[in-house]
Amino acid sequence: MKTEIFLLKLGEIVLKGQNRFTFENKLKQNVRRRLRPFGDFRVYIVQSTVYVEPQSDDCDLDGAWDACGAVFGVASMCRCRSAEKNLDAIYDAIIDYLGDEIAASESFKVESKRSDKSFPLGSIQISQEIGGRIAEAYPHVRVDVHNPAYLVNVEIRDYAAYIHGPAVPGAGGLPTGVGGRAAVLLSGGIDSPVAGYMIAKRGVEIECVHFFSYPYTSLRAKEKVLELAHLMAKYTGRMTVDIVGFTEIQEAIRDNCPEEYFTIIMRRFMMRIAQKIALDHGCGCLVTGENLGQVASQTMQAMACTGAVVDLPMFHPLIGMDKEEIVRVARKIGTLDTSILPYEDCCTVFTPRHPKTKPVLAQVEAVEEKLDVDALIARALENTEKVQIRYENGE
Ligand code: ATP
Ligand code: MG
Numbered sequence: 207m208k209t210e211i212f213l214l215k216l217g218e219i220v221l222k223g224q225n226r227f228t229f230e231n232k233l234k235q236n237v238r239r240r241l242r243p244f245g246d247f248r249v250y251i252v253q254s255t256v257y258v259e260p261q262s263d264d265c266d267l268d269g270a271w272d273a274c275g276a277v278f279g280v281a282s283m284c285r286c287r288s289a290e291k292n293l294d295a296i297y298d299a300i301i302d303y304l305g306d307e308i309a310a311s312e313s314f315k316v317e318s319k320r321s322d323k324s325f326p327l328g329s330i331q332i333s334q335e336i337g338g339r340i341a342e343a344y345p346h347v348r349v350d351v352h353n354p355a356y357l358v359n360v361e362i363r364d365y366a367a368y369i370h371g372p373a374v375p376g377a378g379g380l381p382t383g384v385g386g387r388a389a390v391l392l393s394g395g396i397d398s399p400v401a402g403y404m405i406a407k408r409g410v411e412i413e414c415v416h417f418f419s420y421p422y423t424s425l426r427a428k429e430k431v432l433e434l435a436h437l438m439a440k441y442t443g444r445m446t447v448d449i450v451g452f453t454e455i456q457e458a459i460r461d462n463c464p465e466e467y468f469t470i471i472m473r474r475f476m477m478r479i480a481q482k483i484a485l486d487h488g489c490g491c492l493v494t495g496e497n498l499g500q501v502a503s504q505t506m507q508a509m510a511c512t513g514a515v516v517d518l519p520m521f522h523p524l525i526g527m528d529k530e531e532i533v534r535v536a537r538k539i540g541t542l543d544t545s546i547l548p549y550e551d552c553c554t555v556f557t558p559r560h561p562k563t564k565p566v567l568a569q570v571e572a573v574e575e576k577l578d579v580d581a582l583i584a585r586a587l588e589n590t591e592k593v594q595i596r597y598e599n600g601e
Contacts (some may be wrong), residue, residue: 210267210285213361213368214256214274217281217378225384233279233381236443240277240597244270253321253366256280276441278407280376284359286368291325292459293332296360297339300401307356307371308342315354316340320362332360360415380409382443387411388521389484390493391476392447393551394430397495397524399438399541400532404523405493406442413445413487414595415480417452419555427549437541444596448483451589452476455582456555462576465558469503470565471574473512478579479586483498489518494524497532502561 214237216230226447232249237256241247245265251256258274260267274283289299300308308314319333341349341357354562361368390402392414406412416431428449436446455475459468480492496504513520524532536542 209260209263210273211260211288211368212256212258212271212290213284213286213370214258214277214280214376215282215284215373216251216254216256217279217376217380218553226511229279229381229384230385231279233236236277236381237274239443240273255363262522272437273579275374277381278377278379278409278441279381279394281378282373282573283376284368284370284373286304286361286370288366288368289360291322291367293327293335296332296367296369297336299367300336300340300358300360303369304358304371305343305443308340308347308358311354311356313339313348313350313354314344314356314358315351316358316360318360318362321363321446322364325362329362332362333437336360344455348472377407377563379407382406382409383411385409386491387413387487387489387521388491388493389480389487389489390414391495392416392431392433392435393481393495394427394545394547394549395495395551396536396542396545397497397500397532399434399495399545400535400539401493401495401523403436403441403535403539403541405521406438407574411445412438412442412493413484415483416447416449417476418449419456422453422456422555423550427551429545430544430549432593432595433544434541435593437539437544439595441539444594446487447593447595449591449593450479450483450586451591452586454589455586458577460556466562467565467570467573468556468558469561470486470508470511470570471577472502473508473568474515474574475579476584477512477516477520479583481518481553482583482587483590484518491519491521492516493521493523495524497524497527497529500529501575502563505563507564508562511570514567529539 210488234249234251238249246261248259248261287299287303289295316333316337318329337349357372359370385408388405390409390412392398402412414435418428459471463471484492498504536545
């Protein structure tokens with residue numbers, strides 16, 4: 207079968223010493239699972255490289271390539287043609303597979319790697335020999351070893367030679383599942399999906415918690431959050447979204463607390479409830495999209511008051527980023543367009559005109575005493591809907 211195969215090069219995993227075996231196995235499982243909707247592929251790891259080989263002609267290679275691009279733990283990816291390990295076969299494969307790209311370029315260079323040390327030529331000799339033949343075949347394309355417009359790669363590996371053009375970056379990070387599990391507080395905004403993606407990139411499985419204040423926030427706002435979770439699942443894998451009925455709590459705060467404390471107390475309820483749900487799912491931390499100084503509830507003092515009600519570590523992957531950087535990631539992972547749909551979030555319900563930006567914990571606690579915190583939380587938890595989200599393409 208004269209088809210393509212993918213080589214996925216491992217990133218940081220390579221550095222992980224004794225854990226490497228576990229990491230590689232996880233990565234292999236994750237790649238296999240993601241590829242299932244695209245046909246029958248053989249997936250194995252040799253020399254810090256995941257080989258993805260289609261086993262039949264009806265595999266969807268473009269779909270599979272796209273899916274591999276969202277698997278954490280892959281540093282770079284190459285779409286290759288394999289050839290027998292001799293110069294004639296390698297050269298023929300290059301002309302057949304990459305000839306059009308070379309012909310359309312101003313200049314080229316051949317870069318060779320030889321991990322099969324029994325191959326009779328060294329990498330420099332391979333590059334010279336193949337480069338010379340290509341230069342003869344395409345006299346209008348210059349050889350430029352310093353700054354080539356097109357890079358032809360030849361890798362002589364154990365079972366075959368692999369030919370490919372420039373490698374493209376993989377999703378980076380660590381394989382999903384090697385770093386525990388996190389509960390992400392997912393709103394409908396731009397920030398929290400990016401926060402979820404960033405924590406997942408560190409090898410962490412995620413579950414999401416969303417606070418929903420019907421009828422102050424609409425069913426379309428809930429659908430939007432589920433759509434965001436669905437888009438994130440392309441990278442994070444399957445997850446549960448716990449949708450917590452938050453209306454009663456928000457009304458109780460509105461009816462019993464001074465207005466400037468509405469947001470901070472609401473956020474303390476969110477954290478307490480999220481922690482209970484997190485523990486139920488076996489999560490070891492809470493994650494939010496908070497970003498220092500962005501809004502009144504994201505000052506150091508406000509975050510200290512919200513953080514005071516939970517024991518689990520809280521991670522805020524966006525804490526030091528600029529909005530433009532966050533937007534860039536949101537665009538890259540495909541959540542931006544959904545995030546900017548104009549449905550309200552419960553944070554914008556009963557928003558105080560002058561929120562406390564430097565709340566003092568003792569005062570917040572005193573204000574909160576008017577509320578039956580435990581009973582409100584218990585009822586909100588009873589009023590929680592669990593929605594299962596799967597990968598974008600099935601599994
Ligand atoms: P985002 O863009 O993620 O909505 P934001 O800048 O609007 O963030 P806030 O609304 O103050 O900021 O929320 C800060 C964080 O609190 C969010 O990133 C999210 O993690 C969490 N959060 C806010 N609203 C909700 C909600 N309705 N359900 C779950 N988590 C929420
Ligand atoms: Mg928000």
